[in-house]
Amino acid sequence: MQIEETDDEVEQIPDNGNAHERTLVYTLAKPPPLSITITAALQHILMCLPASLAIPFIVADGICAEYDSPIRTTLFSSSLFMCGVCTILQTALGVRLPILQGPSSVFLPVILAVQKSDSWKCVDSVHVTAPIYGNNTTTSPNVSSATTNPILLTQDEKLKQLSGSIMAASLVEILIGGTGLVGRLLRCVGPITVAPTIALIGLSLYKIPIRYSKSSWELSLTGSVLVVVFALYLGHVKIPVPTRANCKNRGKSNGKLRGVRLFQLLPVLMSILAVWAISGILTYTNVFPSDPDHHRFRARADAKSKLIHMSPWFYLPYPGQFGLPSFNLPLCIGFMATFFASLIESVGDYYAAAKACEVDAPPYNAVNRGILLEGIGGLISGAVGVGNVTTSYSANIAAMTLTKTANRYILICAGFIMVLFSVVGKFGAVLATIPDPALGGALAVIYGMLVSLGLSTLQYVNLNSPRNLLILGLAFFVGILVPEWIDRYPDVIRTGSKEADSVLKVALGTPMFLGGVIAIILDNTTRGSRKDRGIDAWQVRACQNEVTSDMDDNSNSTTYDWSWTTALYQYLPCCSKLPFMPAYDKHVGCTVENANIPMIIFSHSD
Template structure:
């Protein structure tokens, strides 16, 4: 996550911060490396945990707030609707809740789980159905406030039900250990179109936001390029404190870690100056005072709760459409688990940790749907990169970060601050973010033979055909007429979801068209995943539950459950074989 997730400089971070070879470490075992300040099981002092947790929070907040800028207009919400800040607060609150569950009882890696753009593609396809078409902006403005709330809340309930039900598939996939049998079909030529099309499909939204003031948008992506690509090796001197040695000067990779936030701050200040001097006329989309009423109307404290927008509704078309986002996130998260373990100097995650992580991510998406965030959850690649930069892989730090997110989700006015970011700045960010998502998907092609005409055919067709089909479907929304209205809606959503069409086309062609394992990149890909079904059941293992392990080890039936730390993959097969022979 897929992804999911926004990959500014992540590949460089992972390459530059790969753990060093440890003498005496063999067969894939990983010990504490000299370049890791805090390992996965280490507990830094509480005051350091707070500051390091703040880094994780600031790293993910840019990606989180980008989602409502696309979601809210699709829900038929006005730009000045104060409920936009409540949706952001709900997203951040759920992010904190699921991150804590994942780090504590899930895969137990220090990863942040949060909203993902991968769910926006099927969301827009669902809301593009004729039944969910928005009234004109003039009609919305003329409506009483209560009627406007009913309009967007009805759509949110539809999304909430679709997200929650579709995520049950990922929950089942993880907790029941199905992932091992499915991985052989999830190849680089499946991942590339699935993830790349997430970014490519959303270019209309980037163009719409950036075109409101191209000068501000251009300044945004120019600064973002300078900070993330040109100044990423430049460190800033900062004052730090270490017990025993006191205060000292350390060098902090500010531009590599926070290029998005620095860019937003600078461009927001420029917009503020141009607003104060009336260079931007009244009502201009780049003015900083355009939506200031949102902060005034937002409550100081508001606790999000399940069903806050109404009872979720479920439709077959919505569930099947959202399933595309769930599959994309599953594929992306799988690739992050072994990467995060290496960066934390932890042992490779065994199969039970992988299964439990995916199951917990599915549970998180179910909860996100029920809470009404309008989105699902996925592993944040930015925070994986932050571990490599800071050399802090402590699980406790991410648990503190989860606490900060929950707190921020309760303080309503903090969520409202992000809504008033001028739209051209958001458009400039989209130009980079969506492009990087596409590039991250295409990076999976490094494992395949790009000199193979077979592979080039699959890549080209699985990327181009979904764009053609989905664009045609959006223009001819009523073209499908089977006589069954429910079936028409299902086909409309499925054929309008580019990541689903691209993933299915790539998967089918790669598994049906003849090709060698080397040509398809399967050998290199399986080595990258490192999903061996190993089990370590010693006391104090990294992937054990924090409580109850002595009791779990005494219960022999837990050895058959794919998500338990005591899981032994061959035990169930052996038991079944013995019963068959007897």
């Protein structure tokens, strides 16, 4: 039975002439109330918390840290601190879209591969449990004795090499973004390239919900069902909350309390909290075993309680906390290759975020600035010594479409909360104790939304064209086939150089990198009309948005530029020549090249 909403229940969004209907409740130009901002920020933090916890622990395994070593909590606090700092920088100064920055798992294969070198082997006869990456279980580091290998590196020395190699590799990304090379390359990117790149990001993450649901598929299924029920069936229900408008109407005799659609805005957070509570009840009644070796132990609410005791009350990360960074050439080469894979993934996330925010695609300077800030974030992360770098998180972008909240203040608030949690270590440790099934169920729905978000770009493409179908099918199939082949047969690639093998395995094992490269090459080297490729449809939309930019609060001049840009150019006009700075026309007072979608050179012809 279909439920219809009455007109007085639906907030009417004014028609400003855009080619598409705005469905967001809180847009970039319409910030939510403080209560909604904080709760939505917590929802984003909870979604990225599994990787924020798992990746630093995998890095700790890579440097042979003990299970109860304080260095684990130090890496976790430092990683969470850098996630907050980079999120604030990227959202406020970088691409200026609500994008959460978190630790990148793309760099893990390089760290796991370097464990096989003689100087990185673990000492003593302690068996180190192999960390799980995706659906892979990496081989345990070879056990070695200090007497037979006198050049073994200590934990601090390994972190120093990670830090120096990350800092050196980050300079490449800074160079690419600072010189505008990314913006120039985007001239070759069209809807046929964007669709498989974004969709493959979601498809490549399917192993994560499987891993987190392993301990209790019942709780994970409950979490997924709750997200669907909250978002689709209860999304129209309004719940009175203490907002500013309700406080003003409280003293009036005929004042009407305005409800907020909490189920629509916070379905993921409410699902996680509900499953967390159910897990607590089942833990208290001893439904789940207390044996840590049992596979259902991670479904317990107290499975990660040791993390609370291991985390300090107050800790402030600082550059050089593990010593002066050193350099490792194989690590640096591997990190450089992964930076290129992460770069393509980030650019795809920028387009996905723009689509989720219902604004034009980011212009050249915004993309350049976003990549530049990611490189700077990697440089700072290397200096702090977290052992990994931050990148954009695709699941949080899909969550904006699901929750209909796409405002940058939410992500800025999330950044400050993560900084606070990292400094007050006990708070962050409490959040890190969320049971795995509670996260697995919610992530399954979010990743599915991400796939559909990428596929929605194909609405501009002629899907009756054999050329387009061949390119899309090949990009999707190769993007899934080759990484799975590398996963099952990792020893097939033998070039004679361990560094080259590591680079090839990382590049060929990244689905969005493979699919994006295949799509961009075939789309630009084979014959096809602009109409069939979807270029003209994007051009029409951009031209319509350009005409209505004066009336649209979400125009490029307010989305990707800063309010103080004009004042800056009055004192330093040379800054407008930088490829990552907005280029303003002093007669028009708005962007010139920036107002258009970057992939297309527009000609106002029908």
